[in-house]
Amino acid sequence: MxxxxxxxxxxxxxxxxxxxxxxxxxxxxxxxxxxxxxxxxxxxxxxxxxxxxxxISKRERSMLTIALLAALGHHDEVAMHVRATRNTGASAEDIKEALLHVAIYAGVPAANHAFKIARAALAEIHDESA
Structure with a gap:
């Protein structure tokens, strides 16, 4: 217990x-x-x-999580974990690198959709901080 x-x-x-x-x-x-x-x-x-x-660091876990969620097509969770990068230290560049791996190892369509989701979530973060 x-x-x-x-x-x-x-x-x-x-x-x-x-x-x-x-x-x-x-x-x-x-x-x-x-x-x-x-x-x-x-x-x-x-x-x-x-x-x-x-x-491993929260930054690295964040990148792994985003890539796995994108590869599996869990779009709402991708957005949530991209927004969480405010707290994990993963940068937009880190997210891009993770999604490039998704394109190669899980398929371009999965990465393409994840890039759209990540771009929107990053814009949301930017708007909140402005």
Whole structure:
């Protein structure tokens, strides 16, 4: 039980540091009896077990995540993780490099759509900071 609580706590800290307080607060407040177990699962596993590891940087994890999500066609998640680069240190150039890898290893159509999503998300970040 203690390990689960530790993973959840670490996961929530990491999740908030990457996605931002507002995003996580909205996800948590939308949690209900049907989605609670899923929210716990992703907080403990994705954020507490993987994203909280110190082997590679959050910048590198961000690039890997964006490339994988783009390759798999998870468009909403691509946009969310591009917006999260405000907190991970991945630059627009890093995102471009990750998406070029997607083009070669997962296909040009996947990369083409991901470039459109990333461009829009980066414009959103730029508009917010202006």
């Amino acid at each position: 203690a390990d689960t609580q530790t993973k959840f706590s670490a996961g929530m800290r990491t999740r908030r540091s990457v996605l931002g307080e507002g995003y996580v607060d909205a996800a948590v407040s939308a949690t209900d009896a049907f989605t609670a177990d899923f929210q716990t699962l992703i907080t403990e596993s994705a954020w507490g077990s993987v994203w909280s590891r110190e082997t």
